[in-house]
Amino acid sequence: xxxATARSPNEADSAxxxxxxxxxxxxxxxxxxxxxxxxxxxxxxxxxxxxxxxxGKSTLIKxxxxxSELTPGTRTEGDILVGGESILAANVNTIxxxxxxxxxxxxxxxxxxxxYENVAYGLRIHGVRDKATLDGVVEWALRHSALWDxxxxxxxxxxxxxxxxxxxxxxxxxxxAVQPDVLLMDEPCSALDPIATGKIEDLIQTLREDYTIxxxxxxxxxxxxxxxxxxxxxxxxLIEHNRTEEVFTNPREKITEDYITGRSG
Amino acid sequence: MxxxxxxxxxxxxxxxxxxxxxxxxALLFESIVRGITGVVLVALLYIVMTIVWHGxxxxxxxxxxxxxxxxxxxxxxxxxIFGTVFVVLFMxxxxxxxxxxxxxxxxxYAKGGTFSRITRAAVNNLAGVxxxxxxxxxxxxxxxxxxxxxxxxxxxxxxxEAEAKVWEQRVAPQVKAARDEAVRLADEKSLxxxxxxxxxxxxxxGHAPVMHKKVFGQGAMFWAAATLAxxxxxxxxxxxxxxxxxxxxxxxxxxxxxxxxxxxxxxTVVLPQARTGILTGAIxxxxxxxxxxxxILLVGVAxxxxxxxxxxxxxxxxxxxxxxxxxxxxxHLNYHIYTMATQQTNPELxxxxxxxxxxxxxxxxxxxxxxxxxxRRHYSRK
Numbered sequence: 001x002x003x004a005t006a007r008s009p010n011e012a013d014s015a016x017x018x019x020x021x022x023x024x025x026x027x028x029x030x031x032x033x034x035x036x037x038x039x040x041x042x043x044x045x046x047x048x049x050x051x052x053x054x055x056g057k058s059t060l061i062k063x064x065x066x067x068s069e070l071t072p073g074t075r076t077e078g079d080i081l082v083g084g085e086s087i088l089a090a091n092v093n094t095i096x097x098x099x100x101x102x103x104x105x106x107x108x109x110x111x112x113x114x115x116y117e118n119v120a121y122g123l124r125i126h127g128v129r130d131k132a133t134l135d136g137v138v139e140w141a142l143r144h145s146a147l148w149d150x151x152x153x154x155x156x157x158x159x160x161x162x163x164x165x166x167x168x169x170x171x172x173x174x175x176x177a178v179q180p181d182v183l184l185m186d187e188p189c190s191a192l193d194p195i196a197t198g199k200i201e202d203l204i205q206t207l208r209e210d211y212t213i214x215x216x217x218x219x220x221x222x223x224x225x226x227x228x229x230x231x232x233x234x235x236x237x238l239i240e241h242n243r244t245e246e247v248f249t250n251p252r253e254k255i256t257e258d259y260i261t262g263r264s265g
Numbered sequence: 266m267x268x269x270x271x272x273x274x275x276x277x278x279x280x281x282x283x284x285x286x287x288x289x290x291a292l293l294f295e296s297i298v299r300g301i302t303g304v305v306l307v308a309l310l311y312i313v314m315t316i317v318w319h320g321x322x323x324x325x326x327x328x329x330x331x332x333x334x335x336x337x338x339x340x341x342x343x344x345x346i347f348g349t350v351f352v353v354l355f356m357x358x359x360x361x362x363x364x365x366x367x368x369x370x371x372x373x374y375a376k377g378g379t380f381s382r383i384t385r386a387a388v389n390n391l392a393g394v395x396x397x398x399x400x401x402x403x404x405x406x407x408x409x410x411x412x413x414x415x416x417x418x419x420x421x422x423x424x425x426e427a428e429a430k431v432w433e434q435r436v437a438p439q440v441k442a443a444r445d446e447a448v449r450l451a452d453e454k455s456l457x458x459x460x461x462x463x464x465x466x467x468x469x470x471g472h473a474p475v476m477h478k479k480v481f482g483q484g485a486m487f488w489a490a491a492t493l494a495x496x497x498x499x500x501x502x503x504x505x506x507x508x509x510x511x512x513x514x515x516x517x518x519x520x521x522x523x524x525x526x527x528x529x530x531x532x533t534v535v536l537p538q539a540r541t542g543i544l545t546g547a548i549x550x551x552x553x554x555x556x557x558x559x560x561i562l563l564v565g566v567a568x569x570x571x572x573x574x575x576x577x578x579x580x581x582x583x584x585x586x587x588x589x590x591x592x593x594x595x596x597h598l599n600y601h602i603y604t605m606a607t608q609q610t611n612p613e614l615x616x617x618x619x620x621x622x623x624x625x626x627x628x629x630x631x632x633x634x635x636x637x638x639x640x641r642r643h644y645s646r647k
Contacts, residue, residue: 103518125523
């Protein structure tokens with residue numbers, strides 16, 4: 001395998017990658033969904049994945065915490081590194097991996113439990129029973145996801161009573177509670193109104209200081225607003241990967257230019 | 266593309282407009298559907314009304330709380346109510362965990378291989394087996410195989426003729442010793458004639474080893490419940506499977522995404538969200554189990570019993586708690602109805618009892634269903 005990092009078009013930011021995909025191929029049965037994608041994101045940066053529907057963005061992001069392999073008949077080739085270690089190796093514990101690499105899904109998916117129990121869930125399944133620890137982490141996670149002030153008086157209320165935007169921030173809090181260092185966000189705002197979207201985008205800006213973030217988005221403006229780097233996917237292939245400014249102001253590829261200006265996709 | 270598009274649009278608009286007036290066949294179809302629903306309703310009402318009409322006059326507190334007296338023509342059906350309720354309770358306690366875990370395996374763990382296909386075929390076939398076959402299976406497997414073997418290994422009860430012979434040979438010296446001793450004592454007391462024979466008989470039966478009474482190898486509530494549990498297993502498995510499948514994928518992904526193991530996902534997310542559906546299955550199973558007679562006919566239902574199937578009460582000092590003995594025979598409402606209808610010679614007296622017993626059975630089934638429905642509502646509100 002040739003030096004995959006050197007092939008990256010990301011020359012403008014030379015910081016070492018914290019999350020790195022090396023020549024990744026992904027198959028649903030016989031159908032190939034991702035072709036030979038190599039890209040990465042340095043620590044505490046936000047990488048936006050853009051591209052038309054069905055181009056493999058979500059598949060790609062779900063490969064990073066290996067949640068994609070829950071679908072029967074899938075196959076991953078190539079390598080993915082988080083913090084310099086391969087996560088596809090045979091001895092990798094997916095439980096531990098998914099604790100390190102948190103995920104926020106397209107549709108807010110809080111459990112039908114109380115707000116408190118939603119955030120505490122991750123700690124509980126990892127064996128934390130101490131009430132003081134749980135209380136502390138729940139508050140910290142809710143503050144960190146900018147939800148604390150809105151829910152602090154009704155932590156015992158059902159999470160399903162929250163608005164869509166609040167639910168999504170709750171899901172972020174739930175992911176933060178297990179202390180990950182990478183956050184995967186799969187179109188986290190696609191089911192939200194503009195105000196809720198704005199709040200999540202602000203939140204991503206603050207989370208960036210502590211986490212390495214990969215975000216899939218359909219919204220070009222959102223990619224431009226929240227990300228440091230942007231990668232454009234097209235039919236399972238990586239077309240362009242560069243600093244967000246460069247991608248949006250000075251795209252190298254014709255496809256990128258057409259896509260970001262709305263002429264295709 | 267010969268005609269302009271607006272011509273097609275015009276035709277389409279006209280067609281849609283004309284269809285919005287309900288045509289005759291739609292009205293006809295609607296009335297047929299209504300009529301059929303009505304027939305079902307009338308049939309149900311007729312059955313219930315008949316039972317209530319003939320049964321209610323005979324139904325009183327004595328009928329519910331007392332045992333039958335005077336060759337079943339007086340008193341009540343309490344032992345049969347007791348038997349019915351406990352058999353169904355034991356049944357659901359056995360069937361629910363088995364069925365739920367079976368469904369969890371099929372939905373969450375099975376990978377669609379040969380084994381899971383065979384399991385699925387088995388469940389489907391189980392649902393189609395005639396209920397008397399379950400009764401024969403219960404007799405053959407639970408009582409004659411498991412029960413007899415338990416008795417053999419626990420209490421040294423012979424399982425067949427050959428073992429009975431071996432047992433007799435083994436105790437023969439002790440029997441002979443007891444007889445010799447009896448003869449010696451009889452001589453000592455100088456008994457003669459009939460007195461002598463009676464004394465020797467009594468002494469031998471009191472001192473020679475006796476075969477242990479059967480415990481497991483006979484009809485019992487426990488075996489009847491086990492037989493019914495197998496009968497209702499498909500009901501529980503199928504409804505649990507449906508309930509598990511209806512839990513959204515996003516819920517599982519959320520839990521996996523936080524680092525939950527498969528069992529944690531199943532136990533903390535999937536099962537709690539499926540419990541309403543699982544309880545629906547349990548309700549159906551209880552209704553089915555309470556209504557069956559054929560499967561229990563051969564595994565312990567009794568025509569009449571002197572008392573309730575209880576063990577010695579557990580003594581708490583201030584309170585003696587009665588304990589149900591699952592390895593006892595039992596009376597059952599369904600069987601009571603059957604015997605009242607077929608074994609009695611005085612229809613004037615037995616007919617009201619049949620109807621009243623049927624009414625009690627209906628009420629019990631209703632009460633159990635109601636309980637399960639309340640439980641379900643309680644859980645689905647949470």
